[in-house]
Amino acid sequence: MQDNGNRVELLKKMLLSRTFDEKVNDLYAEGKVHGTAHFYVGQESVAIGAIAALREGDVITSTHRGHGHAIAFGLDVDRMAAELLGQATGYCHGKGGSMHIADVRAGMLGANGIVGGSMGIACGAGWAFKHRGQDHAVLCFFGEGAANEGIFHESLNLAAIWKLPVVFLCENNQYGMSMSVKKATAVENISDRATAYGMPGVTVSGAELDEVHDAAAEALERARAGEGPTLLEAITYRYLGHSKSDANLYRTREEIAMWRKRDPIQRFAVKLEEEGLLKEEEWRTLEEQSKRRIEEAFEKAQNQPDPKPESALEDVYA
Amino acid sequence: MQDNGNRVELLKKMLLSRTFDEKVNDLYAEGKVHGTAHFYVGQESVAIGAIAALREGDVITSTHRGHGHAIAFGLDVDRMAAELLGQATGYCHGKGGSMHIADVRAGMLGANGIVGGSMGIACGAGWAFKHRGQDHAVLCFFGEGAANEGIFHESLNLAAIWKLPVVFLCENNQYGMSMSVKKATAVENISDRATAYGMPGVTVSGAELDEVHDAAAEALERARAGEGPTLLEAITYRYLGHSKSDANLYRTREEIAMWRKRDPIQRFAVKLEEEGLLKEEEWRTLEEQSKRRIEEAFEKAQNQPDPKPESALEDVYA
């Protein structure tokens, strides 16, 4: 469990993540961003809770829905905003966009536009730690939809037989793009699949930051101790459409409203108030700070020069 | 359970399968066959037991180790022998060889040179039965090594959610090419993986034809009744090397000897004697008949003309 200062920081990070994605959603609506993006709104407690359990030297792999993972891992919202606007100062110098934000040196091994695409990569990072004798761990995010890709199966099996220090964290937000997990699988929980690899499977409420944190901490500890991987599942929900073109035909307003009532940020804020770590009036300040930070990031980003066209021909080979 | 006449037929089929593969093994040793082949020797009770539980209209998919499946399904050893010798009268008119023997019209949807390669195809056959309202079933053979391919995972999940009439029959012969199942997975039984798809998982002794038969019959019944797929595992062993180039470095002579002692054909023969269906002296006759049948098949095959070279350019498109 984090110390007190830390806990407010976690709340701030959740707010920052939400504000970032709401801002990007607006920019899309205004036609100011190119391409597409997938929003993490509603799921913040998962990334922020789990990543709080990492130690120096641990790494993560992310997904197409990666802004929250990046912010949780400590990436700079200025450079994230710049990347979304395609600027040379962005994390990928404008070449990657939303789906490829990465900071390999820092240990954020990349968002990934391919569903399940980073699961093999996560095993490779675990392999490197193991073979270098480092007691670091890998936290691999993926959606419940990705759990039906072959690479899920192969990766979990490899991690299991070689006891790689990887925690597979399934964010079960109930849907792929439109297909519900109930139709797409015949199991109660994705974590039931852990049996197939002889590894522990754990399901927690993703809306409870502390639950996610604690389960992740335990799984990461096992990983670092050489006891192998864990399949951890956090039950969560995305409030917004899958991406900008989503008409939400596959779910009801009521369902969305129901989940919004259990909002993870609200819950955590209430908890902090109960714990005496946050006063009601501070809440508005935090919200405003977060908004200001994000506005500032996008303003800065907007004023940066475009990358040079010829730079498109660089960085193919090292 | 089959009627009595049938049971002796099953013994004959096992003998035919074994004799066929032993003959092919010899031909390779003499350098008389091109390419490669994988022998079913030691596993006969699995294909012959399971296939005996099929009904008219059911289909099977096979593997690289497919001679036994083909013989069990009733394919003609003359045309199989011809295919191995590359003749125009072979099942594939000399274009396929050992790894592609098929008789689609009869319902043998093909051997497959790709490990796991026919698991998707099996689902498709199940799909066709279901959507045509036919109560047929598909029996899909694969090795325990194939159970680590992504397509295993995807196929079993699809079959489960759509309740396709497919029985996935894993022939766990302990090894892939050289890697033992103990190293390649972290589960006790491959059938433990059924949990991940919400389907029944059953493990039987593959050396006992009747056990395989009964488990397959039950699973096929479920499939035909619209209750969905089953993951059935038969524990078995291959006596010969993986293919002709195998030096058997990954296992011991003792292990092979141990398994040979539980030979499925011998066991079944003894059982038939006990049941009064077979007299000791008949055994030799059956063996000889089988040898003669196979010799005859290869002799005939040898005397057939090669396919016309230009035929190599045909059959690419329908």
Add this chain to the structure above:
Amino acid sequence: MPSSASREITYREAVREAMVGAMRNDPEVFLMGEDVGVYGGAFGVSRGMVEEFGEDRVVDTPISEAGYVGLCTGAALMGMRPIAELQFSDFITHCMDQLVNQAAKIRYMFGGEGSVPMVVRTPGGAGTGAAAQHSQSLEAWFVHVPGLKVVMPSTPYDAKGLLLSAIDDQNTVLFYEHKLLYNRKEEVPDEPYRVPIGEARVSREGEDVTIATAGLMHHYALEAADALSGKGVEAEVVDLRTLSPMDHGSIARSVEKTGRLVVVEEDVKTAGWGAEVISRIVEGESFYALDRAPARVAAADVPIPYNRSLETYIRPTPEKVVDAVQSLLDARVGVYA
């Protein structure tokens, strides 16, 4: 063109109309893919179809491209007529074994005893800011695989007619759509009709240079041809429509007339299908008809970048086609666009 009634519809609607027509006609035709049901597909192509045909024939799949393309392969082997949709053509990397080692080869490996009449529809191409994993044009891979056919219609009319032909075809056909074509409109007959697979079309006549192309690039070529016309250069434009089997005869006939060849393709230049077009032309008698080195206008040999101006920089554009034709005429060799 059949004489029946027609109206303006989009490329998207044309594709849908072909599927709907085929499904009404034959209960063995079905559509399977990610989010093709109530969502209507990522690009809305199948919108409304599940309402008509139900979830058993317009089938949402889990995210398991290998699995469901494998399933469709098996269903086709059993005589059904599956249409599999891949949400983005980049995801075809997941089902290469099913397509290349199974669907394409089954007929041959089985000595002609069996076939796989499956259609795999998928939107390719860049220009949408979707970056490197959602913008590729990988169709050349399949042109290189015997046993597959590859179709890439550029107009609503051809989309409908070729898709109906593809569904009829006894072989596996890859049907390449383009995200930037979906909204393109044109008069299309109500009635079903077939555009034969394997036949190119001369969509513009000209004497000075042959531009061979397909898909979205066909429209860039036509734009370029208009611009060139203003400069006194008349281009003949050949829309391949089918990449495999490739109708190089139509291109050769045009080249015999013009003596010059520019290929316009959206995939990366190196080892793209344009290289095959060029090779077929220069290997034959038409080599001697060429009075200029042929040229390719293609994407640069890089992954597709996110930033819009970078993306434009590396993609073929009508302007680059104009430039390539002009340098071919002015200098002796084209630009390496």
Add this chain to the structure above:
Amino acid sequence: MPSSASREITYREAVREAMVGAMRNDPEVFLMGEDVGVYGGAFGVSRGMVEEFGEDRVVDTPISEAGYVGLCTGAALMGMRPIAELQFSDFITHCMDQLVNQAAKIRYMFGGEGSVPMVVRTPGGAGTGAAAQHSQSLEAWFVHVPGLKVVMPSTPYDAKGLLLSAIDDQNTVLFYEHKLLYNRKEEVPDEPYRVPIGEARVSREGEDVTIATAGLMHHYALEAADALSGKGVEAEVVDLRTLSPMDHGSIARSVEKTGRLVVVEEDVKTAGWGAEVISRIVEGESFYALDRAPARVAAADVPIPYNRSLETYIRPTPEKVVDAVQSLLDARVGVYA
């Protein structure tokens, strides 16, 4: 060639020697693949290695090509130097996403901040009676993917030197071996040395025709050249050695001299890498140096059949190369072999 001691070893041993040398030198290099340990690999290439390096560095994998190539991609991104072996190059269909959407693009998508120094070794090619799913030559696919390098050595000397370069390389390199080359012997230095990636080699000089080739086909080309020499035709043979990046400059220089070009490749003709060779030559000034239509000798556009005589019928052979060169010289266009 370095002046150190050398002895005759096989291509198989040369590949092994490069791996062993690199692994002794750098603890971050490891070999991973199906049955590479005690079995020594399907073709015996890694025989004896697990005994020296242990199971943690010569790693048997489950049959999970996507999984372990993905793992190697991640390990490489972390700075390790994985060598992944695919037992037959046909199985590359299983790990296309890892190779094409991940390994090849990571560097670019990340704006240059990261790289994937991985080698993927795999035996390609036909001629062994292994039929359609175990005999393919699919290297052209990867020549079409920016971010990958593709190497295809034809001799033990080049195999060792190119593999050492590939392991050093900061990028993902596909290293194509050939089943029919493994037993080929030649003098190879004991010492480590590098053959640079991206440089072709003129292995035989001649004035009358340029034969551009790679891999096993290089030897067929040399055989053909000898036969042609007996008929008064002197062929210059260029062994590409690396298919991507492609050293077309070396071919162009030769063509400027000979005025004729024949490409010999083992993959199926349509949209193979030979088309790229031809295109690069005819697109440039060398077009005007050609006094005959160029030609390709390649496999017929069919899957590989099992029967030995059928297989031979559809594969390139030295005789077909001789025929192609002769018809080029006699008639005005080559045979479509």
